Amino acid sequence: MQAVFEFIDVKFKNILDLPEMLIERNKITTLLGPSGSGKTTTLRLLNKMLSPTSGRILFNNIDLSTINSISHRRQVTMLSQNPAMFAGTIRDNLIIGLKLQSKPIPDDHVLNTVLEHIKLEKTLDNPVQNLSGGEKQRLALGRVLLLDPEVYLLDEPSSALDDATEEIIIAMVTNHVREKEKTLVMVTHSHVIAEKYSDAIITIANGRCSIRRDN
């Protein structure tokens, strides 16, 4: 088993206290647990938006605290539960990540393919303020997919979607991750989704312990 992330006695304030936790490379891991149990905090620790109060997190066996935060976030990219939209059009929001990382911007054909993948039936020139919560969430997923990171961290990527769309989107993301041999860590409230799509399920209870179960 190859660990991409390893937690060693990690504590974050009084929110999280995880003596050990492993996340495997090229696998789909789901984080389950009640609201406020520290799932989002865990994801933010994984992409260095937060740093542990004590303990160590290893990324590919290297102490995360010694890795440059910006280059790490470009390898390990997170989709927040309520992603913020930048002023402008759907195109602007799709390419913002690439722009911020000074990567080449693909042509409209590629961008339209992304819109198809995320089931967003809008044109690239549509202003984002007219989008619904679910559409914004999918658009934000689209911009993370375009960044093509090594590790995807998705925080409830389908929380604003209806059941049918949720199924389609999660299936699309998990297929994409498996095809491209990437790693996915996903927070979800849905046991059904967790059971159906993940290789391992980690349950975080009250931020105090993690129980791992391989699917």
Added chain:
Amino acid sequence: MKEIIDLTAFQVVLAYIFVLIVLAIVRIRGIGREKEIFISSVRMTLQLILAGYILVYIFNNPSPWLTLLVILLMESFAVYTVLKRFINQLNRCFKIVIAISMGIGTLTCLIYFLLIVIRISPWYDPQYFIPIAGMFIGNTMTGISLGVKFLLEGMTNQRALVEEALILGATPQSASKSIINSTFEAAIMPTINSMVGMGIVFLPGMMTGQILSGTLPTTAIAYQIAIMFGILGAVALSVILMLQLGYRTFFNQESQLILP
């Protein structure tokens, strides 16, 4: 050109009629600001009388140390005024950034202006150094205050966007770029606006003063044009320094957003 009419103390007292009019309006309408207006008027009178005597002494005894001391006091007072306006809102690093930016921004432009544009001699001539420094520092103080206000507001109100950019792999610099640019624009706008209105909407104070004291309007205008550019330079340089150094104080070493 005619010499300026000397004002006697009695004539100055006659100008107090305007304060009395304002006090009367405030009292009749029950606005209840009489004390503040009275204290402000008396305070301004005393401050200016004191400044007048100090300037007379400095002009009669020119010394580089004395000129530098006055500049240091003016800079310190300006920094203190800005910091006081944002009490409990700034971390220690940002306070230092404000002081450094104001100092470097105003002094660089001031030295260039006095020694290369006007070419004063000796270099510390207080008659030029002090009033021109006052104009540079005063205007920069306004620019920096606006800059700090908009930077704080931008970082707080647009926190979600800054964090989103960081999550997507942005550097703190590119995550704050739009806030820095709009803040810079807002901070130098009053200086630009006053340039646009100058000569049409109003005659600037310095030019009016020079004309009243008998200087040819053309000379006064030449000074005013040069000084406005100097002020613009000092405001812009100080504000961009404050922004370029200041935005970093909102992030820690791990490029995480930390708001005071």
